[in-house]
Amino acid sequence: MMSFVPAVAVAGLRVVRGGKPVLRDVSFEAPRGSVLGLIGPSGCGKTTLMRCLVGVQIVQAGTVTVLGEPAGSRGLRRRVGYSTQIPAVYADLTVRENMRYFGAVLRAPRTDPDRVIEEVGLGDHRDQVVGTLSGGQLNRANLAAALLGEPELLVLDEPTVGLDPVLREELWALFRELSARGTTLVVSSHVMDEAGRTDRLLLMREGEILADASPRELTERTGTADLDAAFLHLIHERAESPA
Amino acid sequence: MSSVMSPAITAATTRRILAQLRHDHRTLGLLVGVPSLLMILLRYVFDTGALFDRIGPMLLGLFPFVIMFVVASVGTLRERTGGTLERLMTTPTGKLDFLLGYAFAFGLLSLVQVGVVLVISLTWLGLDLAGSVASLVLVAVLDALLGMALGLFASAFARTEFQAVQFMPAFVLPQVLLCGLLIPRDSMAPWLRVISDVLPLSYAVDAMQRVSREASFSTSLLWDVLVIAGFTLGALALGAATLRRRTG
Numbered sequence: 001m002m003s004f005v006p007a008v009a010v011a012g013l014r015v016v017r018g019g020k021p022v023l024r025d026v027s028f029e030a031p032r033g034s035v036l037g038l039i040g041p042s043g044c045g046k047t048t049l050m051r052c053l054v055g056v057q058i059v060q061a062g063t064v065t066v067l068g069e070p071a072g073s074r075g076l077r078r079r080v081g082y083s084t085q086i087p088a089v090y091a092d093l094t095v096r097e098n099m100r101y102f103g104a105v106l107r108a109p110r111t112d113p114d115r116v117i118e119e120v121g122l123g124d125h126r127d128q129v130v131g132t133l134s135g136g137q138l139n140r141a142n143l144a145a146a147l148l149g150e151p152e153l154l155v156l157d158e159p160t161v162g163l164d165p166v167l168r169e170e171l172w173a174l175f176r177e178l179s180a181r182g183t184t185l186v187v188s189s190h191v192m193d194e195a196g197r198t199d200r201l202l203l204m205r206e207g208e209i210l211a212d213a214s215p216r217e218l219t220e221r222t223g224t225a226d227l228d229a230a231f232l233h234l235i236h237e238r239a240e241s242p243a
Numbered sequence: 244m245s246s247v248m249s250p251a252i253t254a255a256t257t258r259r260i261l262a263q264l265r266h267d268h269r270t271l272g273l274l275v276g277v278p279s280l281l282m283i284l285l286r287y288v289f290d291t292g293a294l295f296d297r298i299g300p301m302l303l304g305l306f307p308f309v310i311m312f313v314v315a316s317v318g319t320l321r322e323r324t325g326g327t328l329e330r331l332m333t334t335p336t337g338k339l340d341f342l343l344g345y346a347f348a349f350g351l352l353s354l355v356q357v358g359v360v361l362v363i364s365l366t367w368l369g370l371d372l373a374g375s376v377a378s379l380v381l382v383a384v385l386d387a388l389l390g391m392a393l394g395l396f397a398s399a400f401a402r403t404e405f406q407a408v409q410f411m412p413a414f415v416l417p418q419v420l421l422c423g424l425l426i427p428r429d430s431m432a433p434w435l436r437v438i439s440d441v442l443p444l445s446y447a448v449d450a451m452q453r454v455s456r457e458a459s460f461s462t463s464l465l466w467d468v469l470v471i472a473g474f475t476l477g478a479l480a481l482g483a484a485t486l487r488r489r490t491g
Contacts, residue, residue, distance in 0.1 A: 017491055018491075054333045055333065055488065055489065056329055056332055056333060056488060056489055056490065057489060057490070057491075058489045058490060058491045072333075072488065072489065074335070077333060077334050077335045078334070078335060080333065082330065082333045084326050084329070084330065086326055087326070088325060088326030088327045088329060088330040089327065090259070090263060090327060091325075092263045092266045092267055093259070093262055093263055093266065097259070097262050101255055101256075101258070101259040101262075102330070102334070104251065104252070104255035105252050105255055105256075105331065105334045105335065105336050106334055106335065107251070107335070129266060145330070
């Protein structure tokens with residue numbers, strides 16, 4: 001019965017930050033177990049939309065329903081994992097101390113800190129102080145914290161930024177594996193080649209959704225060879241339409 | 244509604260803050276070393292035992308207060324600006340878990356801090372104390388917690404660490420001027436006296452004076468202790484009100 005409820009349902013969402021509209025009437029749904037990509041240039045509202053999903057953003061209008069409950073409800077706080085674009089881990093603690101703390105807060109199993117450290121490939125750095133990690137390692141530590149407690153929804157803001165292609169490949173394999181186990185993922189990126197790995201894509205620009213489709217549908221509908229071209233096509237189409 | 248707490252999360256937060264301090268040897272050294280160094284300086288600047296006996300205990304309450312204010316305001320500001328507070332606000336962590344985590348961690352730390360200064364003061368520096376050591380420790384730790392609670396609250400009004408550090412003179416120095424350390428509060432102009440009456444540090448310093456002069460734990464001292472504790476709880480409650488799960 002519950003499985004018919006989409007993992008994420010957003011309707012008429014409007015957010016204003018600093019007097020400027022950042023999200024204008026955004027609506028979409030994501031079924032459970034799917035990988036949803038948020039793609040768009042920097043400043044298009046991806047991060048704000050993700051903040052709405054985890055319930056830390058003040059919203060002007062619209063509804064955000066996550067796993068059947070209003071976003072940010074107390075009941076969701078162990079069921080939703082969030083990793084921010086700017087790593088939010090303690091620079092003066094080791095990787096393991098960070099995971100132990102966030103794990104304790106989430107009442108995750110005691111074995112979880114070691115599991116997530118392995119999953120993001122930081123096993124060799126578990127006792128290293130986070131402040132001394134490289135940028136890519138820091139990003140993975142940040143991602144690891146979101147995996148604690150096996151949340152049903154993962155909201156990941158640019159999780160693969162600054163990673164070499166091999167690591168990116170490994171992380172996407174992990175995301176697909178999580179999705180196969182029933183986890184829903186919302187992943188933002190500004191890299192088009194990552195967009196092709198998602199089940200569904202939201203192409204965003206200036207606080208609006210330009211397209212909501214699978215990568216394949218997008219290239220077919222626009223008659224373009226790749227997603228970059230599809231994105232451009234959609235922007236031109238939007239500019240020409242009277243709206 | 245969302246400011247419920249859980250003992251397990253509060254304890255985990257306390258452990259985490261203590262672990263952060265454990266990694267930061269320099270901060271730890273400064274926290275414990277600076278008050279001791281200042282007391283030693285003070286003793287030899289005054290050069291007479293009698294004057295040191297009068298001023299020393301007041302400063303013994305003041306140093307932990309000031310240091311905890313700075314450390315707590317910068318520490319929580321780092322959590323606000325570094326995104327870790329936002330991450331915690333998406334987890335079951337209650338606002339009280341967060342604040343009490345800091346209170347317990349810094350409370351423990353101030354116990355060490357006060358303990359070291361006290362041992363040095365009572366032995367090497369020959370501080371003469373009429374009251375009990377236990378009541379002095381109680382008051383000094385309460386003063387430290389008061390400083391911490393005010394620092395947590397003040398950090399809500401700072402956007403940068405530059406601003407947070409400026410709050411120390413802004414919040415603390417007026418209290419130092421009016422707390423009776425420089426001029427007895429009785430001889431102040433009436434309007435200054437009124438202001439002094441509503442500032443928490445006045446009670447902290449008064450309590451320290453009583454501990455140093457009075458052999459028994461008087462009702463006046465108890466009253467001071469209750470006022471300090473009240474201010475601390477009030478500042479923590481205000482601090483909780485400034486923690487927001489949702490921000491613009």
